[in-house]
Amino acid sequence: MFGFFSRKGPQVAHISPSGTSIEVGPEDNLLKAALDKGLAWPHNCRVGSCGQCKCRLVSGKIKPLNDFSYVLSGEELEAGMILACQTRLRSEVEIEVALDQTAAKLSPPKSIGGVIANARQLTHDILAVHIKLDESIPPYLAGQYAELSVPGVIDKPRSYSFASAPEKELPGHVSFYIRHVPNGEMTTWLHAENRAGHRVSVTGPYGSFWLRDSNAPMLCIAGGSGLAPIKALLEQVSERGFQRRVVFVFGARTRDDLYCLDDMRRIKERGKGQFDFIPVLSREPESSDWNGLRGNCTDILSYDGFDIPNSHAYLCGPPGMIDSAIDALARGGMSQENIFFDKFFDASNMQGARA
Numbered sequence: 001m002f003g004f005f006s007r008k009g010p011q012v013a014h015i016s017p018s019g020t021s022i023e024v025g026p027e028d029n030l031l032k033a034a035l036d037k038g039l040a041w042p043h044n045c046r047v048g049s050c051g052q053c054k055c056r057l058v059s060g061k062i063k064p065l066n067d068f069s070y071v072l073s074g075e076e077l078e079a080g081m082i083l084a085c086q087t088r089l090r091s092e093v094e095i096e097v098a099l100d101q102t103a104a105k106l107s108p109p110k111s112i113g114g115v116i117a118n119a120r121q122l123t124h125d126i127l128a129v130h131i132k133l134d135e136s137i138p139p140y141l142a143g144q145y146a147e148l149s150v151p152g153v154i155d156k157p158r159s160y161s162f163a164s165a166p167e168k169e170l171p172g173h174v175s176f177y178i179r180h181v182p183n184g185e186m187t188t189w190l191h192a193e194n195r196a197g198h199r200v201s202v203t204g205p206y207g208s209f210w211l212r213d214s215n216a217p218m219l220c221i222a223g224g225s226g227l228a229p230i231k232a233l234l235e236q237v238s239e240r241g242f243q244r245r246v247v248f249v250f251g252a253r254t255r256d257d258l259y260c261l262d263d264m265r266r267i268k269e270r271g272k273g274q275f276d277f278i279p280v281l282s283r284e285p286e287s288s289d290w291n292g293l294r295g296n297c298t299d300i301l302s303y304d305g306f307d308i309p310n311s312h313a314y315l316c317g318p319p320g321m322i323d324s325a326i327d328a329l330a331r332g333g334m335s336q337e338n339i340f341f342d343k344f345f346d347a348s349n350m351q352g353a354r355a
């Protein structure tokens, strides 16, 4: 059943219960090979932090790229669970994973070249990057993300969420909102000067953060550049005509960190009373004339006015903020299956990075 032990050539992974087989190159991880083949493998961070890519090794030899015990429990390890994003193959393997049924119907990702058409500063640390692609990207859903690289400059791709619903983009264009991460390679390069005209490569679409079919009240919470996929989702709700009550709580430090306010106003106009945008500032000076809410965006979940147990939540932004929002929503009575999120992991969240 198994091939010969080899470190050099590609190895085959047989995936059950879908019955698919994929080839995994010697330098590729299992998740990357599966996503490149268009398999709807659950995932988020791709750096061994979130645990969403976990699957069961039924048979065969693997090489873990990191210690799975940072993320997986003792029982999961006992049961043969592994993290696909941290796994290289050392032999033919058999793997059990439940593929995402909706994602299975989506187009497989594709790598497409393009050029930065313009880059516009939205706040002191967030840049809107518009890219004109050489050809259209396969259809994506609002909320999904792509991988961006700059050939010859930054070859290792970084993930960025599409900042607009597909119907709001010009054909063959995509946009991302990119926050400067201090000492971050890609974002320091992008923010250093106007990079319009530079060639880039965009691979996608990826991810399973998209609007679920439901008219349940929708509570969106985002911080920083996490606004991007939420804006795309809201544009989709707005384009379809608001069939549900929607509240978007946006956490920022000061008024200087607020952006897309005109987009939010436009969505509110179309919402005809169904949509509220609530910015919450955590570090606005006491002396300022800001008369909106202050504190952490998750604090306001304890306020009256949200029917938390009967709502769906869509969360996006820094991992710490999402974790506290999930805790607050669970305490408020929301069931886990109605909480959808994308955590913006970066290399500092890599499994073991801080160990």
Ligand SMILES: Cc1cc2nc3c(=O)[nH]c(=O)nc-3n(C[C@H](O)[C@H](O)[C@H](O)COP(=O)(O)OP(=O)(O)OC[C@H]3O[C@@H](n4cnc5c(N)ncnc54)[C@H](O)[C@@H]3O)c2cc1C
Pocket: 044, 045, 046, 145, 158, 159, 160, 161, 162, 176, 177, 178, 179, 180, 181, 182, 183, 184, 185, 186, 187, 188, 207, 225, 226, 228, 229, 342, 343, 344, 345, 346, 347, 348, 349, 350, 353, 354
């Ligand atoms: C699904 C998804 C969607 C995302 N969408 C967006 C988005 O729409 N907008 C957005 O702004 N961001 C988004 N991100 C985050 C984005 O992918 C990048 O991680 C981020 O932009 C930082 O990239 P960088 O190259 O500048 O930083 P990197 O060079 O990757 O470094 C990031 C940080 O980690 C530190 N670091 C680097 N290597 C290590 C190490 N080995 N150990 C410890 N620390 C280390 C660096 O000093 C830096 O502080 C998303 C992430 C995910 C997973």
Ligand code: FES
Pocket: 042, 043, 044, 045, 046, 047, 048, 049, 050, 051, 052, 053, 054, 071, 083, 084, 085, 086
């Ligand atoms: S995608 Fe593998 S641990 Fe997050």
